Amino acid sequence: MNCFEARKEFVSFWRRTMPEIQRVQFNTHLRECARCDRSFRIFALTAPALHSETEPETVEAAHRTAAPPHRPSVIRTPVRREPSSDTPWRAMTMALTMAAAAAIVVYLSIPARVTFEDALALENPAIDPVSYTVADNIFGQELFDQDLNVQQSVYDGPAANDSLE
Amino acid sequence: MSAIAVKLRSRSQAVRPDEELIAEVLGGETAAFAELATRYRGQVERLCQRFFSDREIVRDLSQESFIRAFAGLPKYRAEMPFGGWLRAIVANVCYDELRRRQRRPEELVADFGASEHAWMQLVNDATPEDIVEAAEQRREAHDLAHKLLDSLRPEDRMVMVLKETEGLSVSEIADLMGWSEAKVKIRAFRARQIMKKQAERILSARRARIAR
Numbered sequence: 001m002n003c004f005e006a007r008k009e010f011v012s013f014w015r016r017t018m019p020e021i022q023r024v025q026f027n028t029h030l031r032e033c034a035r036c037d038r039s040f041r042i043f044a045l046t047a048p049a050l051h052s053e054t055e056p057e058t059v060e061a062a063h064r065t066a067a068p069p070h071r072p073s074v075i076r077t078p079v080r081r082e083p084s085s086d087t088p089w090r091a092m093t094m095a096l097t098m099a100a101a102a103a104i105v106v107y108l109s110i111p112a113r114v115t116f117e118d119a120l121a122l123e124n125p126a127i128d129p130v131s132y133t134v135a136d137n138i139f140g141q142e143l144f145d146q147d148l149n150v151q152q153s154v155y156d157g158p159a160a161n162d163s164l165e
Numbered sequence: 166m167s168a169i170a171v172k173l174r175s176r177s178q179a180v181r182p183d184e185e186l187i188a189e190v191l192g193g194e195t196a197a198f199a200e201l202a203t204r205y206r207g208q209v210e211r212l213c214q215r216f217f218s219d220r221e222i223v224r225d226l227s228q229e230s231f232i233r234a235f236a237g238l239p240k241y242r243a244e245m246p247f248g249g250w251l252r253a254i255v256a257n258v259c260y261d262e263l264r265r266r267q268r269r270p271e272e273l274v275a276d277f278g279a280s281e282h283a284w285m286q287l288v289n290d291a292t293p294e295d296i297v298e299a300a301e302q303r304r305e306a307h308d309l310a311h312k313l314l315d316s317l318r319p320e321d322r323m324v325m326v327l328k329e330t331e332g333l334s335v336s337e338i339a340d341l342m343g344w345s346e347a348k349v350k351i352r353a354f355r356a357r358q359i360m361k362k363q364a365e366r367i368l369s370a371r372r373a374r375i376a377r
Binding site for chain 2: 013014026027030037040041042044045046047048049050052053092
């Protein structure tokens with residue numbers, strides 16, 4: 001495997017979609033080529049956001065160390081990050097589980113849409129088919145009113161501003 | 166046969182195509198949109214997660230995307246797959262949010278957290294296989310990646326995500342965002358250069374620190 005081939009495969013290696021034989025060749029090349037090894041480590045710094053399919057829930061506690069001395073970072077960002085903690089994630093997971101359970105209960109309690117054939121098969125064929133009304137939609141009546149007032153095509157995207165700056 | 170059994174049997178029937186659901190929504194059967202939303206929720210959230218690591222923000226932007234899609238459904242043209250049309254909406258929602266946040270004054274990140282420093286050290290020292298495996302388990306890997314990407318301008322970040330993650334071509338990105346192809350190419354080049362420079366600086370700082 002040469003450098004061009006190796007660098008082309010960074011994403012598939014990260015996502016673990018590379019065949020085993022190729023994976024072995026890739027690892028061998030990175031051991032032997034310092035430049036490609038360096039490029040991969042640079043790639044690895046942004047790959048979790050750009051190429052990972054899932055995000056881990058918690059910070060691995062075993063790898064936490066004492067806080068280093070304060071110094072300004074070279075990175076500028078408009079977003080201030082809060083320190084992460086296990087507790088909010090657990091609470092969120094529990095809340096989501098309960099919400100899912102509640103949704104299942106609500107879902108099963110909604111009357112079924114009965115077809116003609118099903119009505120014939122039922123013991124009591126006098127069941128009326130149920131149709132969903134506007135008020136039952138998940139967004140509520142307000143969105144219908146807004147829909148009439150939609151001015152801008154969301155498909156058109158932001159106003160064209162082709163300045164290259 | 167109970168009503169629940171009837172319901173389960175009807176729901177287990179073959180998945181209905183998007184066009185059929187869209188036609189139902191446009192015909193007034195708005196409940197069909199819930200099925201569409203369920204079908205594409207994962208995809209929408211994954212795309213939002215490429216721009217924002219905060220789960221609350223991802224959830225809000227996903228909801229906003231579906232609301233815009235629902236409102237804009239009368240304008241949907243069947244020549245384009247619904248998934249692609251929805252992706253355009255999500256990209257624009259995320260872009261608007263990136264621009265909104267960019268208006269705030271830039272803040273210096275006072276420090277990387279201890280776990281982020283540990284992650285940087287691992288990226289410097291571990292084998293590629295170990296790095297990939299560790300990234301799957303460590304939240305700080307994602308946090309640091311997002312910090313790096315936050316240093317890009319919104320346009321540069323949009324192009325980087327759409328090109329690197331979604332695999333769109335230059336012309337597809339240009340169509341989606343309403344930009345010229347030249348602008349997309351320049352943004353892509355600039356984003357790569359900035360990311361490379363930032364990452365080199367981090368890794369070099371780690372190595373210098375260890376050498377001392």
